Amino acid sequence: MSSDRQRQDLQDTFVEHRERLREAAKRIVGTRDLAEDVLQASYLRITETSAHVVVQQPLSYCYQVVRHLAIDHCRRRSLEAQFFVSEPEGQAVSAPSFSPEASAMGGQFLARIGETLERLPARTRQAFILYRLDGLTQRDIAERLGVSATLVNFMIKDAVDALKECRDGVET
Amino acid sequence: MSRSERNEALWNAAWEWVIREHEQVLDDAGRAELIAWLKADPAHRAHYEEAHRVWLGAALIPRPPS
Numbered sequence: 321m322s323s324d325r326q327r328q329d330l331q332d333t334f335v336e337h338r339e340r341l342r343e344a345a346k347r348i349v350g351t352r353d354l355a356e357d358v359l360q361a362s363y364l365r366i367t368e369t370s371a372h373v374v375v376q377q378p379l380s381y382c383y384q385v386v387r388h389l390a391i392d393h394c395r396r397r398s399l400e401a402q403f404f405v406s407e408p409e410g411q412a413v414s415a416p417s418f419s420p421e422a423s424a425m426g427g428q429f430l431a432r433i434g435e436t437l438e439r440l441p442a443r444t445r446q447a448f449i450l451y452r453l454d455g456l457t458q459r460d461i462a463e464r465l466g467v468s469a470t471l472v473n474f475m476i477k478d479a480v481d482a483l484k485e486c487r488d489g490v491e492t
Numbered sequence: 493m494s495r496s497e498r499n500e501a502l503w504n505a506a507w508e509w510v511i512r513e514h515e516q517v518l519d520d521a522g523r524a525e526l527i528a529w530l531k532a533d534p535a536h537r538a539h540y541e542e543a544h545r546v547w548l549g550a551a552l553i554p555r556p557p558s
Contacts (some may be wrong), residue, residue: 365552369552373553380555381554384552384555388548388551392548402523402527403527403531425545425548429545430553433546433549434553437550449556452547452550483547484503484507487503487542488545
């Protein structure tokens with residue numbers, strides 16, 4: 321499928337299921353307004369990504385993006401709240417906020433992460449997906465895959481170590 | 493320590509924080525430790541944010557067909 325066609329498909333799917341996607345976001349972030357922010361970021365993210373990675377199941381991908389951006393949204397807000405809570409007055413004002421959102425991530429950056437995961441052995445990738453996308457514990461993953469917890473631990477470590485090399489490089 | 497060694501060390505530390513946060517919800521002490529680390533140096537925060545971008549990116553890769 322061409323990336324134009326794929327983008328069109330994803331956007332149509334997103335628009336068609338917008339209400340339910342917003343409900344899914346709202347269950348995580350709590351309010352309709354925040355859910356709306358998450359949806360907007362998700363739409364941008366999906367549009368950008370569609371040019372760089374192959375999406376086989378558009379609707380399930382829309383849910384995946386909404387869910388993970390919603391979780392990240394909560395994480396960022398909670399971190400920000402705690403980060404600034406003990407700042408002396410005035411200082412917090414100029415402090416930059418925590419990373420805008422994933423919609424700022426380049427599609428090529430994501431493609432690189434995707435390639436890194438694809439290079440892993442299939443079972444390692446499967447274990448990692450259960451760990452990262454589904455949030456399963458290593459013990460649950462072992463049970464699901466019918467392998468030892470020790471093996472799962474090694475597989476997750478391999479995947480995490482491989483991903484660690486995907487950084488863009490921070491100039492400080 | 494050279495600049496690149498320092499960068500490497502900061503990246504390792506940031507990455508460990510991100511994985512630790514995924515593994516468990518930090519308790520108050522852990523949370524305070526993270527915030528203190530982030531506040532100690534803007535470079536810590538830059539690395540932490542970068543580590544989070546990678547970690548979030550991994551969750552945004554389409555699931556392969558099963």
